[in-house]
Amino acid sequence: MTSEQIRQKFFDFFEKRGHKIVSSSSLIPDDPSVLLTTAGMQQFKKYYIGELNASKDFGSQRTVSIQKCFRTSDIEEVGDNTHLTFFEMLGNFSFGPIVPSADGDNPKDFGTSGYFKRVAIFWAYEFVTEVLEINSERITVSIFGGDSEKIENSVPFDEQSYNIWHKEMGLPKDKIICGKREDNFWGPTGDEGPCGPTTEIYVDGIEIWNLVFNEYYREKNGRLRKAENPGIDTGMGFERLTAVLQGVDDVFETDIFKDFVFKINEFIPGGERKIVKILADHLKASIFLTADGIRPSNKEAGYILRRLLRRILAYSVKCDIHADLFPESVDFMKAKFSRFYPELNNAKTILAVLEEERLKFQEAIGKGLKEMKKYDEIGVKEAFYLYETFGLPFELIKELARQKVKNLNKGEFEKEFAKEFEGHQEISRAGAEKKFGGHGLVLNTGELKAVNEEEMKKVIRFHTATHLLQWSLREVLGKDVRQTGSDINAERLRFDFSFNRKMTAEEIKKVEDLANEKINENLPVYFKEMSKSDAEKIGALAFFKAKYPDVVKVYFIGAEEKGNLISAEFCGGPHINNTSEIGKFKILKEEAVAAGIRRIRAIIE
Numbered sequence: 001m002t003s004e005q006i007r008q009k010f011f012d013f014f015e016k017r018g019h020k021i022v023s024s025s026s027l028i029p030d031d032p033s034v035l036l037t038t039a040g041m042q043q044f045k046k047y048y049i050g051e052l053n054a055s056k057d058f059g060s061q062r063t064v065s066i067q068k069c070f071r072t073s074d075i076e077e078v079g080d081n082t083h084l085t086f087f088e089m090l091g092n093f094s095f096g097p098i099v100p101s102a103d104g105d106n107p108k109d110f111g112t113s114g115y116f117k118r119v120a121i122f123w124a125y126e127f128v129t130e131v132l133e134i135n136s137e138r139i140t141v142s143i144f145g146g147d148s149e150k151i152e153n154s155v156p157f158d159e160q161s162y163n164i165w166h167k168e169m170g171l172p173k174d175k176i177i178c179g180k181r182e183d184n185f186w187g188p189t190g191d192e193g194p195c196g197p198t199t200e201i202y203v204d205g206i207e208i209w210n211l212v213f214n215e216y217y218r219e220k221n222g223r224l225r226k227a228e229n230p231g232i233d234t235g236m237g238f239e240r241l242t243a244v245l246q247g248v249d250d251v252f253e254t255d256i257f258k259d260f261v262f263k264i265n266e267f268i269p270g271g272e273r274k275i276v277k278i279l280a281d282h283l284k285a286s287i288f289l290t291a292d293g294i295r296p297s298n299k300e301a302g303y304i305l306r307r308l309l310r311r312i313l314a315y316s317v318k319c320d321i322h323a324d325l326f327p328e329s330v331d332f333m334k335a336k337f338s339r340f341y342p343e344l345n346n347a348k349t350i351l352a353v354l355e356e357e358r359l360k361f362q363e364a365i366g367k368g369l370k371e372m373k374k375y376d377e378i379g380v381k382e383a384f385y386l387y388e389t390f391g392l393p394f395e396l397i398k399e400l401a402r403q404k405v406k407n408l409n410k411g412e413f414e415k416e417f418a419k420e421f422e423g424h425q426e427i428s429r430a431g432a433e434k435k436f437g438g439h440g441l442v443l444n445t446g447e448l449k450a451v452n453e454e455e456m457k458k459v460i461r462f463h464t465a466t467h468l469l470q471w472s473l474r475e476v477l478g479k480d481v482r483q484t485g486s487d488i489n490a491e492r493l494r495f496d497f498s499f500n501r502k503m504t505a506e507e508i509k510k511v512e513d514l515a516n517e518k519i520n521e522n523l524p525v526y527f528k529e530m531s532k533s534d535a536e537k538i539g540a541l542a543f544f545k546a547k548y549p550d551v552v553k554v555y556f557i558g559a560e561e562k563g564n565l566i567s568a569e570f571c572g573g574p575h576i577n578n579t580s581e582i583g584k585f586k587i588l589k590e591e592a593v594a595a596g597i598r599r600i601r602a603i604i605e
C-alpha cells in the first residue's frame with residue numbers, strides 16, 4: 001500500500017463516519033507555552049474545553065486531520081530506524097458532548113455528535129484490521145492500569161477499555177497490557193489542557209496508534225479535574241505506520257523517504273547510513289519549519305531551526321560534502337509534498353532563508369576556529385561557549401578539536417553537554433512565556449494590546465496601518481514579502497516581514513509615500529465573512545501563525561467595484577472604517593531581526 005493510499009483511506013474512513021476533514025495547522029502553535037506543534041490535538045484545544053464550538057466551525061463534533069508535527073525530544077535518537085524530528089500524524093478527534101444514541105456510545109452512529117471510548121476503539125480496530133488488513137494475530141494493545149496508590153490526582157484503572165478490548169473485540173487477556181502513568185496517560189501539551197488515559201495499538205510490537213481519552217483537564221497548578229465533556233484524541237505516526245504496511249523496519253525505507261535518501265546518498269557516495277538518515281530528517285524538518293514562517297535565530301523556534309541547519313552544515317563539513325544540499329532538497333520537498341502542504345510552493349523564499357544561514361555558518365566557522373585555537377583543552381563549558389556564541393555544533397567541535405576535547409570517549413562529555421543545552425532551552429522557553437503575559441488589558445487580540453479606550457483607538461489606527469504597510473511593501477519589494485510578526489502599542493507599530501536584504505532609503509521612502517497616498521484617497525476599510533476556501537481563492541493574505549476556522553473574516557481596503565481595492569487579509573479586526581482616519585504614516589526604522597526577516601518601526605502623526 002502506498003503512503004498516498006494510506007492518507008486517502010484514513011480520510012475516507014473517518015469522513016464517512018461524520019468527521020470533518022481539517023487541514024494540518026501550522027508548525028507554529030497558537031499556544032504560547034509550547035514552542036512548536038507536537039500533536040494533532042493542539043489546534044483543537046479550544047474545542048475540547050468548549051471555548052469554541054466545533055459544530056459551528058466544522059459542522060460536526062468530529063474532525064480528522066493529518067498534522068505536521070515536530071518533536072525536539074527525539075532529536076538525539078534520529079538516525080535509527082524509527083525516530084524523526086518532523087513527522088506527520090493521522091488523527092481522529094471528538095469533542096463532546098456525547099449525545100447518547102439508542103445504545104449509548106455506538107459505533108454504528110455515523111452522525112456528527114461526540115463519541116467516546118467504545119466508538120474510538122471499535123473504529124480504530126476496524127480501520128487497522130479491515131481497511132489496512134492487518135491480521136489481528138499481530139496486534140497487541142496497552143491500556144491504563146491505574147495509579148498504584150490512591151493519592152491526590154490519582155487516576156483509576158481503565159476498566160471500560162479493558163472490557164471493550166477483551167469482551168467486545170475479543171482480544172485475549174495476554175494481549176492487553178496494563179501500563180503506568182508514564183506509558184498510558186497523555187497530555188496536556190503546554191502547561192494546561194485536556195489529558196487522560198490512553199490505549200495504544202501495537203503491530204508486531206511496534207506502537208502505531210495512540211488513542212487518548214480526554215476525560216481530565218489539568219490546570220496550571222497541576223490539579224486534575226474531570227473534564228466537562230470527555231473528548232477523543234487519537235494519533236497515528238504516519239511514517240511508522242507506512243513502514244509496517246510496506247513491510248520495512250526502517251521509516252527511511254518507506255516511499256515517504258526512500259527517494260530522498262537516495263538523492264542524499266548521491267552527494268555522499270558510500271556515506272555512513274546513520275548520517276544520511278540524520279541529513280534526510282533534518283533537511284525535511286528545516287524545510288517544513290521554514291515554509292511555516294520560522295526563521296533561524298537564537299531563541300525559541302528559530303533556535304531549533306538554526307540548530308537543525310547547523311547540524312546539516314556541520315555534517316557536510318565532516319563528511320566532506322562539497323555540494324550544496326539545499327536547492328535539490330527544497331525542490332524535492334516541493335515536488336513530493338506541496339500537494340498536501342501548499343506552503344512548500346514558496347520554494348524560492350525557503351531556499352533563500354537556508355542559503356543565508358549557510359553563509360552565516362561559514363563565517364562563524366572561521367571565527368570559531370580562531371577562538372578554538374586559544375584553548376589548550378576543551379571542556380563542556382568551552383564547547384558550549386563555542387556552540388552558543390559561534391553556532392558551532394557539537395559534532396563539529398568534536399571533529400575539529402579532536403585532540404583538545406576532554407573525556408572524549410567517556411560519553412560523560414556528551415551527557416553534560418546535553419544538560420547544558422537543556423538548561424539553555426528552559427531559559428528560552430521562559431522568555432517565550434514572559435513575552436506573552438499581560439494583565440488588565442481592554443483589548444488583547446494577541447497582536448493588539450491596549451489598556452484604555454484612548455489607547456485602543458490609537459492601536460486600531462495602527463492596526464489598519466499595518467495592513468496598508470504590508471500591501472505597500474509587497475508593491476515595492478515584490479510579492480514574496482509576507483508578514484511574519486507584528487506588535488502594536490499606542491506609540492508605534494512594529495512589523496516583521498520576510499525579505500532578504502536591507503531596504504534602500506529610496507525603497508523606504510516609496511513604501512511610506514505609497515501608504516500615505518492611499519490614506520489620502522479615503523479608501524473604505526470593511527470586512528466580509530466568507531468560507532476559508534473562498535478567501536484563499538481571492539488571494540486574501542493569511543498570517544502564517546494563525547489557524548483559521550472554515551468561515552473567516554477578511555478585511556478589505558478599497559472597493560472592487562470602484563477599482564481601488566488594494567488589500568485583502570484574513571483578520572479578526574478591529575479596524576477603522578476609512579484609511580483617512582489613520583493620519584500621516586511615517587517609517588522610523590528598518591532593521592534585521594533574524595535571517596531573512598526585516599522589521600519596520602513606524603508611527604502615525
Ligand code: SER
Nearest residue numbers: 039210212233234235
Ligand atoms: N495526542 C496524542 C499523541 O500525540 C494522540 O494524538 O500521541
